[in-house]
Amino acid sequence: MPETASSSCAQVPVGLLTCQATPYLKQLKTTVLDCSQKPNKQKLYEVHLQDTGGQPCDFGTINEVEVKNVQRVGTSHVHHTTAPIPVGSEVLVKVDWTRRFDNMQQHSGQHLVSALFEQPEYGCDTVAWGMNDKRCHVELNKVPTQAQIQEVEQRLNLYIRRDYPVHITFTDQKPATLPADYVGPNGVFRVAEIMEDLDLLERERLEDQGIDPVKVPGAFDTVKGMFHLDFNPCCGTHVRSLKDVQAIKLLHTERVRGGNCRLFFVCGSRALTLLEETYTLSREMGTVLQAPGGLETFVDTIVRTQKSQKDMFKQLKVLWREIAVYQIKEWIQLLEESKAKSSSSEGEDEGEKGRLITLHREDADVDYLTLLASLLQKDYDLVQGKRIFVLSTGDRKEGGAMTLLGKDEDLIKKVAAAIQSNVDIKGGGKGRWQGKASKSWDGLDAAWQAARAIVEA
Ligand SMILES: [Zn+2]
Numbered sequence: 001m002p003e004t005a006s007s008s009c010a011q012v013p014v015g016l017l018t019c020q021a022t023p024y025l026k027q028l029k030t031t032v033l034d035c036s037q038k039p040n041k042q043k044l045y046e047v048h049l050q051d052t053g054g055q056p057c058d059f060g061t062i063n064e065v066e067v068k069n070v071q072r073v074g075t076s077h078v079h080h081t082t083a084p085i086p087v088g089s090e091v092l093v094k095v096d097w098t099r100r101f102d103n104m105q106q107h108s109g110q111h112l113v114s115a116l117f118e119q120p121e122y123g124c125d126t127v128a129w130g131m132n133d134k135r136c137h138v139e140l141n142k143v144p145t146q147a148q149i150q151e152v153e154q155r156l157n158l159y160i161r162r163d164y165p166v167h168i169t170f171t172d173q174k175p176a177t178l179p180a181d182y183v184g185p186n187g188v189f190r191v192a193e194i195m196e197d198l199d200l201l202e203r204e205r206l207e208d209q210g211i212d213p214v215k216v217p218g219a220f221d222t223v224k225g226m227f228h229l230d231f232n233p234c235c236g237t238h239v240r241s242l243k244d245v246q247a248i249k250l251l252h253t254e255r256v257r258g259g260n261c262r263l264f265f266v267c268g269s270r271a272l273t274l275l276e277e278t279y280t281l282s283r284e285m286g287t288v289l290q291a292p293g294g295l296e297t298f299v300d301t302i303v304r305t306q307k308s309q310k311d312m313f314k315q316l317k318v319l320w321r322e323i324a325v326y327q328i329k330e331w332i333q334l335l336e337e338s339k340a341k342s343s344s345s346e347g348e349d350e351g352e353k354g355r356l357i358t359l360h361r362e363d364a365d366v367d368y369l370t371l372l373a374s375l376l377q378k379d380y381d382l383v384q385g386k387r388i389f390v391l392s393t394g395d396r397k398e399g400g401a402m403t404l405l406g407k408d409e410d411l412i413k414k415v416a417a418a419i420q421s422n423v424d425i426k427g428g429g430k431g432r433w434q435g436k437a438s439k440s441w442d443g444l445d446a447a448w449q450a451a452r453a454i455v456e457a
Contacts, residue, residue: 109267
């Protein structure tokens with residue numbers, strides 16, 4: 001027995017699978033044709049059943065064993081299961097119906113969205129489509145206008161209300177878009193077809209343009225007496241008729257490569273889920289923003305909050321400047337007092353003797369240091385001689401910013417080294433040494449002492 005299960009000619013080929021023909025069937029009995037003895041890298045076993053399938057793939061169980069993935073290989077199908085299944089046994093296959101029905105709603109919805117945008121009045125062809133857990137998108141070769149998007153959304157939901165049928169039919173014309181390894185079962189190819197019963201107004205509109213809707217090539221099905229809205233090769237599972245798509249909500253667009261555009265949308269229960277999530281979020285936002293008026297008042301509330309925040313920042317800036325000026329005036333007074341004391345004995349300029357001035361302010365930030373430095377250097381011209389300022393901010397337990405100011409570069413270097421041997425701080429710079437203590441201000445007092453010993457020696 002090989003590690004990989006071999007395909008078998010007894011398999012029902014992809015295109016004619018029960019899940020494709022009767023997608024509303026939630027379970028079926030079938031036979032195990034083959035099963036790998038050892039699991040693959042994902043610890044899953046490959047099982048070949050006579051019948052089943054789905055795209056994007058179904059999940060579910062074979063007997064009670066979980067199916068994690070189903071892959072098409074040519075027109076065969078391989079199930080990836082969490083345990084081996086005895087070959088030759090009859091098994092009960094149960095589909096994860098919630099996932100299957102969601103796939104059906106999104107997939108039929110996508111066919112309808114693409115079909116409408118392809119109409120001559122919009123001229124936007126679908127070049128790709130995608131689906132994740134929350135949303136689907138079609139990639140269109142042209143960007144539709146906002147007015148067109150609104151009109152299409154109305155038409156989509158009108159067609160759903162009218163409950164147009166979705167037929168699965170077959171053609172012997174091999175579609176150009178089919179993967180190379182896909183060979184049509186019995187030479188025929190599966191097609192999903194959405195029929196449109198053009199209303200009188202629409203017929204009149206076309207006739208006004210000189211178009212006889214019945215004579216548009218391939219558009220009118222004389223047997224069914226309806227128009228082809230969509231006629232596309234497809235392997236997927238589809239709803240019986242559009243009422244099961246329930247609703248389609250077109251969302252936003254995104255520009256992508258080469259002038260294409262991704263249009264996002266949700267169908268069916270996903271539309272309700274999105275509404276539920278958005279509504280819950282808006283209720284929570286109402287509480288956070290203190291805007292009990294609800295959604296409609298959010299923008300006003302946020303604009304008001306932003307304005308008051310801006311005003312507060314302005315006010316804070318003024319206040320911090322006032323604090324800085326008070327701080328500097330305090331230093332000036334201190335310097336004058338000590339100058340008065342020393343000049344009475346020596347007659348020497350205080351600045352020449354060397355003086356260390358320290359400040360640590362827990363509630364301030366790096367902007368305060370920049371402001372102080374600018375005032376000290378320019379407006380008050382207090383950075384002179386051998387005078388050194390050691391200024392720092394931030395919570396003692398969290399660390400913060402430090403600035404050293406002084407005229408004497410050598411002295412600044414020595415002071416910085418003394419501080420760095422006491423505090424865990426990185427920094428550098430000429431004229432204005434700037435540093436950052438990223439852990440804490442542990443050792444700051446000892447650092448001041450060491451610095452004072454150097455400057456005031
Ligand atoms: Zn399809």
